[in-house]
Amino acid sequence: MRAGNPVGPHENALGRLWAPLVPWLAVALVVMKFGGTSVADAERMRAVADYVARTVRRGNQVVVAVSAMGKETDELLHLAGQVSDTRPGREMDMLITAGERKAMALLCMALHDMGISSDSFTGSQAGIITDTDHTKAKIVDVRADRVRGALAEGRVPVVGGAQGVSTNRDVTFLGRGGTDTTAVALAQALCADACEIYTDVSGVYTADPRVVPEARRLKRVSFEEMLELCASGCPKPAMRSVEFARNHGVRLHVRSAFTWEPGTWIEEEDPELEQAIISAVTSDTSEAKVTVTGVPDHPGIAARLFRALAERSINVDMIQQNVSLAGTTDISFTVPHEDLSTADEVSRSLQSEIGADQVLADPDVATVSIVGAGMKTHPGVSATMFETLANEGINIEMISTSSIRLTCVVRADVVDKAVVALHRAFKLEGE
Amino acid sequence: MRAGNPVGPHENALGRLWAPLVPWLAVALVVMKFGGTSVADAERMRAVADYVARTVRRGNQVVVAVSAMGKETDELLHLAGQVSDTRPGREMDMLITAGERKAMALLCMALHDMGISSDSFTGSQAGIITDTDHTKAKIVDVRADRVRGALAEGRVPVVGGAQGVSTNRDVTFLGRGGTDTTAVALAQALCADACEIYTDVSGVYTADPRVVPEARRLKRVSFEEMLELCASGCPKPAMRSVEFARNHGVRLHVRSAFTWEPGTWIEEEDPELEQAIISAVTSDTSEAKVTVTGVPDHPGIAARLFRALAERSINVDMIQQNVSLAGTTDISFTVPHEDLSTADEVSRSLQSEIGADQVLADPDVATVSIVGAGMKTHPGVSATMFETLANEGINIEMISTSSIRLTCVVRADVVDKAVVALHRAFKLEGE
Numbered sequence: 001m002r003a004g005n006p007v008g009p010h011e012n013a014l015g016r017l018w019a020p021l022v023p024w025l026a027v028a029l030v031v032m033k034f035g036g037t038s039v040a041d042a043e044r045m046r047a048v049a050d051y052v053a054r055t056v057r058r059g060n061q062v063v064v065a066v067s068a069m070g071k072e073t074d075e076l077l078h079l080a081g082q083v084s085d086t087r088p089g090r091e092m093d094m095l096i097t098a099g100e101r102k103a104m105a106l107l108c109m110a111l112h113d114m115g116i117s118s119d120s121f122t123g124s125q126a127g128i129i130t131d132t133d134h135t136k137a138k139i140v141d142v143r144a145d146r147v148r149g150a151l152a153e154g155r156v157p158v159v160g161g162a163q164g165v166s167t168n169r170d171v172t173f174l175g176r177g178g179t180d181t182t183a184v185a186l187a188q189a190l191c192a193d194a195c196e197i198y199t200d201v202s203g204v205y206t207a208d209p210r211v212v213p214e215a216r217r218l219k220r221v222s223f224e225e226m227l228e229l230c231a232s233g234c235p236k237p238a239m240r241s242v243e244f245a246r247n248h249g250v251r252l253h254v255r256s257a258f259t260w261e262p263g264t265w266i267e268e269e270d271p272e273l274e275q276a277i278i279s280a281v282t283s284d285t286s287e288a289k290v291t292v293t294g295v296p297d298h299p300g301i302a303a304r305l306f307r308a309l310a311e312r313s314i315n316v317d318m319i320q321q322n323v324s325l326a327g328t329t330d331i332s333f334t335v336p337h338e339d340l341s342t343a344d345e346v347s348r349s350l351q352s353e354i355g356a357d358q359v360l361a362d363p364d365v366a367t368v369s370i371v372g373a374g375m376k377t378h379p380g381v382s383a384t385m386f387e388t389l390a391n392e393g394i395n396i397e398m399i400s401t402s403s404i405r406l407t408c409v410v411r412a413d414v415v416d417k418a419v420v421a422l423h424r425a426f427k428l429e430g431e
Numbered sequence: 432m433r434a435g436n437p438v439g440p441h442e443n444a445l446g447r448l449w450a451p452l453v454p455w456l457a458v459a460l461v462v463m464k465f466g467g468t469s470v471a472d473a474e475r476m477r478a479v480a481d482y483v484a485r486t487v488r489r490g491n492q493v494v495v496a497v498s499a500m501g502k503e504t505d506e507l508l509h510l511a512g513q514v515s516d517t518r519p520g521r522e523m524d525m526l527i528t529a530g531e532r533k534a535m536a537l538l539c540m541a542l543h544d545m546g547i548s549s550d551s552f553t554g555s556q557a558g559i560i561t562d563t564d565h566t567k568a569k570i571v572d573v574r575a576d577r578v579r580g581a582l583a584e585g586r587v588p589v590v591g592g593a594q595g596v597s598t599n600r601d602v603t604f605l606g607r608g609g610t611d612t613t614a615v616a617l618a619q620a621l622c623a624d625a626c627e628i629y630t631d632v633s634g635v636y637t638a639d640p641r642v643v644p645e646a647r648r649l650k651r652v653s654f655e656e657m658l659e660l661c662a663s664g665c666p667k668p669a670m671r672s673v674e675f676a677r678n679h680g681v682r683l684h685v686r687s688a689f690t691w692e693p694g695t696w697i698e699e700e701d702p703e704l705e706q707a708i709i710s711a712v713t714s715d716t717s718e719a720k721v722t723v724t725g726v727p728d729h730p731g732i733a734a735r736l737f738r739a740l741a742e743r744s745i746n747v748d749m750i751q752q753n754v755s756l757a758g759t760t761d762i763s764f765t766v767p768h769e770d771l772s773t774a775d776e777v778s779r780s781l782q783s784e785i786g787a788d789q790v791l792a793d794p795d796v797a798t799v800s801i802v803g804a805g806m807k808t809h810p811g812v813s814a815t816m817f818e819t820l821a822n823e824g825i826n827i828e829m830i831s832t833s834s835i836r837l838t839c840v841v842r843a844d845v846v847d848k849a850v851v852a853l854h855r856a857f858k859l860e861g862e
Contacts, residue, residue: 042513076533082473084540091543094551095536098529102507105526109515112522120525125600146600169556169577 028193029061029151033161033183037200038257039103040070048198049110051260052156056116061151063190064158065183066107068099073176089134093163093173097123100160100179108158118156121146123163123172128182130164130172137164137172139181139244142189151190159186177238184241188248195250197237202256203263204234206428207281211416214429218279222269222373225279226252228405232369233284242266275374277381278426283415285366287317288340289397291332292347294357301354302331308346314339318367318400318409328357332398334409337363365397366415369407370422376403388425394418459624460492460582464592464614468631469688470534471501479629480541482691483587487547492582494621495589496614497538499530504607520565524594524604528554531591531610539589549587552577554594554603559613561595561603568595568603570612570675573620582621590617608669615672619679626681628668633687634694635665637859638712642847645860649710653700653804656710657683659836663800664715673697706805708812709857714846716797718748719771720828722763723778725788732785733762739777745770749798749831749840759788763829765840768794796828797846800838801853807834819856825849 032052039045055062067073076096080087104120111118123130127143150157161179166172174181180197187195204226207215221229223246230239237254245252245266255263269275295301302321309316314335322330335343344361351359368389375381385406389396394417398409410418423429463483470476486493498504507527511518535551542549554561558574581588592610597603605612611628618626635657638646652660654677661670668685676683676697686694700706726732733752740747745766753761766774775792782790799820806812816837820827825848829840841849854860 042510045514079473079533079537080540083476083537084544086543087540088543091536091539091549091551094553095533095540098532098536101529101532102510102526105522105529106510106514108522109511109518109526112517112519113515118522120522122525122602171553 027059027061029063029190030055031063031065031183031187031190031192031195033065033179033195033197034067034107034257035179035197035199036067036070036072038198039066039107042106044257045069045103045106046110046113048257049107049114049116051257052111053114053116056156062156063147063151063186063192064104064107064156065161065179065186066100066103066158067161067179068096069103069106072099072102090170093134093137094171096173097160097163097171100163104158104160108156111156111158116156117154118158119150120158120160121150122160123182124165126157126159126186128159128164128185130166130174132166132168132170132172134166134170135173136175137166139164139174139185140167142185144186144189147186147190175240177240180238180241181244184245184248184250184252187250188244192250194253195245196253196255197241198255198257199236200256200258201236201254202259202261203254204229204236204266205280207419207423208283211283211419212281212423212429215423216429218264220265220267221279223266224269224404225371225373226266228369228371228402229280229282232367232371232405232407233282233286234280237266269373275377276372277374277378278370278372278428280372281368281370281419281422281426281428283366283368283419285412285415286336287334287365287367288337289332289334289362289365289409290340290343290347291330291360291362292351292354292356292358293330293360294328294355295331296355297327297329304354305331305347305350306333308350309335309343312342312346314343314346316343318398318407320398320400334365334367334398364412365409366412367407367409368415368418368422369405370426371405373404375406382406384425385422388421389418392417392421394421458490458492460494460621461486462494462496462614462618462621462623462626464496464610464626464628465498465538465688466610466628466630467498467501467503469629470497470538473537475688476500476534476537477541477544479688480538480545480547482688483542484545484547487587493587494578494582494617494623495535495538495587496592496610496617497531497534497589498592498610499527500534500537503530503533521601524565524568525602527604528591528594528602531594535589535591539587542587542589547587548585549589550581551589551591552581553591554613555596557588557590557617559590559595559616561597561605563597563599563601563603565597565601566604567606568597570595570605570616571598573616575617575620578617578621606671608671611669611672612675615676615679615681615683618681619675623681625684626676627684627686628672629686629688630667631687631689632667632685633690633692634685635660635667635697636711638850638854639714642714642850643712643854643860646854647860649695651696651698652710654697655700655835656802656804657697659800659802659833660711660713663798663802663836663838664713664717665711668697700804706808707803708805708809709801709803709859711803712799712801712850712853712857712859714797714799714850716843716846717767718765718796718798719768720763720765720793720796720840721771721774721778722761722791722793723782723785723787723789724761724791725759725786726762727786728758728760735785736762736778736781737764739781740766740774743773743777745774745777747774749829749838751829751831765796765798765829795843796840797843798838798840799846799849799853800836801857802836804835806837813837815856816853819852820849823848823852825852
């Protein structure tokens with residue numbers, strides 16, 4: 001069951017019946033992650049418990065990682081904002097992890113009601129050891145003895161997501177999307193057969209189905225493709241957890257906690273299989289563009305600008321420097337919308353020092369990307385993309401590429417049109 | 432400052448100025464407990480932080496024990512009821528302690544805003560070691576090294592109330608009122624100068640001021656009197672914490688987190704001082720009465736009945752067996768209202784076995800009590816009580832006594848009248 005079979009290991013009803021007789025039909029161990037929407041209220045909590053109970057009754061071992069219920073993390077952040085302007089990281093982490101603590105205890109109670117023995121564990125109790133970087137701590141070790149002990153006793157361990165204990169013995173929060181990371185780290189530490197990310201979408205699609213009604217769910221996608229999809233606007237799963245899963249060889253299965261149907265497997269590329277040229281089209285409206293024009297074209301100017309931006313913790317994504325004309329050049333870069341005013345301010349403060357003409361801040365941009373592992377071996381993909389956009393009358397303002405991704409910056413108001421056209425051009429609606 | 436001075440040690444503004452010069456004017460260490468009403472919302476949280484900050488700036492060391500905000504514990508219980516019928520204790524404790532976790536983190540944030548360095552600690556981090564009796568765990572040890580460490584660094588430790596870690600490494604809840612116990616246990620472990628219980632009343636009164644407008648706040652009351660007052664209906668502080676404080680010689684100061692005025696000191700009886708004969712009149716409408724009539728008066732009958740009640744975990748308070756007439760007797764006892772139907776059912780199930788005539792369940796009773804350490808050495812107190820009730824036309828249905836308390840069961844609808852009359856009869860309104 002550990003090979004690249006896209007059917008979930010616990011969907012094999014034979015496991016329980018045959019396991020004692022046929023030693024090679026081992027019981028599967030699966031880590032299930034449930035996000036906030038999946039456990040938003042008492043009814044959802046019971047639906048999740050019912051599903052876990054069914055999986056256990058089929059003879060599988062299950063470890064659960066659970067997020068805070070619904071919008072609770074946002075509510076806690078709001079409360080903190082009401083009480084304090086400074087909001088020290090250590091205390092923010094103590095506050096926010098209370099949400100997962102509630103959810104894990106309630107899920108255990110619901111499981112007990114269904115006759116499934118279960119124990120909740122905080123990140124600390126589950127042995128999730130992190131660095132001391134509060135509000136976005138990184139896992140440095142997993143000492144899952146208590147989780148293993150519970151499994152050995154036939155109990156279901158339910159671990160609070162996105163939390164750990166630091167090497168200073170303080171409670172830490174892994175950041176937004178951290179429950180995915182918790183699940184993957186547990187799957188790796190426990191040598192689980194798979195890590196299932198249950199969410200409010202039923203997998204990874206060739207495009208956002210709200211934009212492209214013909215969008216198709218992908219049966220599988222490689223880690224590298226998934227990372228590019230995450231980076232270019234695909235909302236699930238959290239990018240950090242995909243990186244962790246790739247680095248540790250943990251197979252992910254992104255699927256729905258509402259329909260429970262099989263979703264998308266994220267796993268190592270299978271060299272035996274022919275790669276789709278393009279797997280999906282994504283878009284992202286979360287970034288804005290800054291252009292610094294008329295910059296003298298000599299060494300050190302770009303370094304000065306991007307060092308100053310880094311010092312203000314601005315996360316610059318794409319950077320483009322135009323061909324030099326008459327000794328000056330234009331530098332464009334994208335930043336998250338929330339950083340636009342700071343980036344604009346930093347750039348203006350350097351304007352005279354670096355001898356630039358103007359600084360232009362542009363909030364109305366978006367990116368459209370195509371991602372596919374087959375792109376590496378198929379020339380002409382970029383030409384098709386540019387022609388498709390040109391035929392739609394869409395102007396390309398910036399271009400960025402990786403070996404398996406092509407991204408264009410366009411006007412925000414035409415990005416959906418671009419996605420629809422590219423989805424059709426690369427024939428993603430067909431099987 | 433450790434003697435029986437009713438002025439709080441941290442109210443001495445000299446502490447900070449003189450401490451470095453005059454070694455005998457030591458800095459005071461005080462443990463402050465804040466209940467749910469005191470930290471019900473962001474505004475209250477900041478008011479409490481402001482008060483703690485002022486106390487610290489006057490040169491005192493402060494350790495805080497804080498309850499969950501407002502009605503949060505009730506809300507968590509309600510949520511558990513929606514999710515689960517079984518509600519295993521281990522998970523209930525994990526759930527409920529999330530409330531204190533939020534409150535302590537928020538209070539630390541508010542303190543940071545006011546320039547006071549502060550660290551939150553869970554019960555586990557604060558070294559509150561308990562037994563494994565979930566939902567009502569008892570403290571077996573306090574290993575407050577981290578709390579001491581924070582104090583030594585000039586920081587304010589804020590400890591989550593009513594929680595600890597069991598000898599099995601599970602999170603435990605100390606039960607309702609458990610934050611008082613946390614505060615007292617910390618005060619004892621840290622050899623604090625006092626333990627201040629901040630609450631929504633401004634101290635302990637000679638009677639409930641809603642019933643007796645002339646009721647007077649007591650400047651001090653002995654541990655023994657306070658225990659009797661708690662047992663007979665006085666709502667604050669939690670009885671268990673008073674017992675703990677008495678057993679470990681921790682002085683308590685019950686006072687208001689709204690007016691911040693000095694409240695009531697609870698401490699060892701001072702043999703030098705003359706005792707008030709009666710300190711206070713209390714009443715309690717939380718109990719109901721069961722009477723089993725016509726029981727054959729021979730050995731083992733009462734044992735059979737009360738063993739059966741104990742097996743159903745019914746907490747029987749007063750028991751009275753009437754004088755035997757013609758070989759049969761009546762047994763009356765009181766139980767909490769919520770246990771009345773079970774107690775009635777248990778008694779009826781034994782009715783034929785013990786040969787009783789009838790079982791009468793009576794929900795409409797109340798107790799009225801007078802409490803005073805001077806009662807021991809002043810005869811005639813009981814006569815005054817009975818005469819006072821008789822003059823008001825109030826019938827006494829049961830009587831119970833301790834060396835410093837006299838309790839009568841009366842009809843519920845006349846209990847306030849009884850309190851007013853007794854308060855006047857014992858001249859409690861005067862200074």
